[in-house]
Amino acid sequence: MLIFLLATGLTLTLGLMNVANLAHGSFYMLGGYIGFSVALYTGNFFLGLLASIFSIWIGGMLMYRGLLQQRFAKEELAQMLLCFGVILIVSDLCLWLWGGYPKFVVKPMLFKGSIHLGSIVLPFYRLVVIIVGAIIAVFLWWFQGKTKYGAIIRAGVDDEEMARGIGINIILVRLLVFSLGTALAACAGFLGGPILGLYPGIDVEVLLMAIVVVVIGGVGSLSGALVGAIFIGLINSFGRSLFPEFAMFTIFAPMAIVLAIRPSGLFGEA
C-alpha cells in the first residue's frame, strides 16, 4: 500500500501532465525527514504528518513554479536534467542535515501493538497504513472521475488549448496537480518512516519502485498503479524470501514481460 501511495503521485504527474518527476523519490525522502524531525520535536505523530505533507506540497509548488514552468523547461530532456539536479541537491541536503544513519519515525502510541485475526498476526500500524492508502485511493478515484475539478484536470490533459479557451486557468491546475503528486510522495515517506526507515539512497530506491509500478500498471491510471503496487509488493517480498540472490530479477522479469506483451502497461491506453 505504501508503494501504491508512492506510485500514485508519480502516475498523476506523469499521466495528467506529461511531466516525469524524477525527483519524486527525493520528495519522499525530504518529506519523511521533515516529518520525522517535527514528530520528534513535538512528540506528536500527526503534526509530523501534517508538516511533512504541507512542506512538500509547498516545495512541489516552488519547484514547479521556479523550474519546470520556465521557458527553458519545455523539452523532456531539460525537465529530466532539472529533476536530477533537484535529486542531487535534496539528497545532499538530507545527508547534511540528518546524517548518514538510518532514521526511523517513532510510531504513535495509538497504533502500537498488533492484531490477531485467527492465525494471522498483523502489526496494527501496518493495518492503519493500508487503510489510509485505501482511503486515499478511493478519494483520488472519486475526485478524478466524479467531480467537476477532476473533469477540469482531465480536460486540461486532453486538450490544453481548448480548456484554456473556455476559461480554465490551466497553469494553476497543473501547479496544483504537480504539488499534489509531491505531497502524496511526502505522505508515503512519512507513513513509511516507521516501517522502511529513512536513509541516504532511499530516494533512488523509492524512485525505482515507483517507476516500475507505473510502467507495469500503465501511465496515468490509478487502478493500474493499485494493481501494479500490489503485484510488485507481493513479488518483492516473496522474491526476497524465496530467492534472495535474485530479488532484483523478480522485479525485472515481470516488468520485461509486461513490456514485451503490452508496452503501454496493463491498464494504460495504447
Next chain:
Amino acid sequence: MRRYTLYIYIAVAVILGLLIVLPQILPTYYVGLLTLMLIYAIFAMSLDIILGYTGMFSLGHSAFWGSAAYVVGILNVKVLQESNFPLEMGAGLLFSAIVAAIFGLLVLRTKGIYFPILTLALSLTLWGIPFQMRLFAGGGYGIPGISRPVLNFISWDLSSTTNYYYFVFIFFIIATVAMYFIVRSPFGHALLGIRESETRMQSLGYNVWLYKYIIFIVVGIFAGLAGIMLTYYTNFVGPSQLHILYSFEALLMVVLGGPGTLFGPALGAAIITFAKNIISSYTAHWPMVVGVIYILVVAFFPKGIGNLIKQYLQKRSQP
C-alpha cells in the same frame, strides 16, 4: 566554407598535440584527470549518437558501461585470477552489446516520454542486481583489486598513470574515429533523418526500427568500452558504476557540450570532469553544487557550447 573547415583542422591538430604532449609535463594528479576526461568523453560521445543524432532520449546509459565493467571485473578477479586483456575486453564488450540488445528489444517500441522512463527503470533494476549477488559480484562492496592489462608482447607497464593515459588515449582515438565515420556514413545520415521525421523515413522505405536497434547496440558497445577503461583505471568495479548518476552525468555533458556534435560532448565531458574534481577538493557538498550546475546548464546553455561554436564559425566563414 573553406575557412570553416580549416579552423576545424587546426583545432583538432592543436587538441591532439596537447593531449599527446601534456601528460609528459603535468603532475600525475592531472594526468589521472586527463585520463578520466578521455574515458568520460568516449561515454558522452556514445550517448550523443543516440541522443543528438538519432533523437532517442535514453536515461539508461550507465547500464552498458557498468555491465561491461562487471564482466571484466568478474573475469579478472574471480575467474581467471590473472590478466588476460583480449579475453576480458572481448567478453566485456560482448556483454554490453547483449545488454543493449535486450534493452533495445524492450524499449524501442515505445515513444515519447515513455522511452526515457523505461530506459531509466531497466537500468535501475540492473543497478540493484549486484547488491544481491554477493558471491559472484561482491554485493554492495563491489570487486576491488582488478589488475590492469599486462601487455607482454610489447612490455608496456600500464601500472604507471602516464602509460595508462596513453593506453586510454589510443582507444579514445579509435573510438572517436569510429564514431565519426558512423556519423558521416549513409547510415549516420539515415539516423539524422530518423531524428527529423520518423514517418518520412519510413515512407522512404527505411526500416526505422532496425536502424534504431543497430545503433542502440553499437552505442552500447562504445559505452562498454568506456566502462572497461574506467574499471582498469580505478582497479575497482562496484554497483555505483551502474547507478543512474552516470547516465545523468553523461546527459549533462552532452547537453552542455551540444547534442548532435561529437566534439561538443567530448568538450562537455572535459569541463564537467574537471569542474567536479575542483569542486570536490574545496567542499564536501559538491553534489549540491553539481545539482545547481545541472539547473544552470539547462537554463543558460540549452543548445550547448559545441553548437554555439559551430554557429559562430559558420557565420564568420560566410562572406
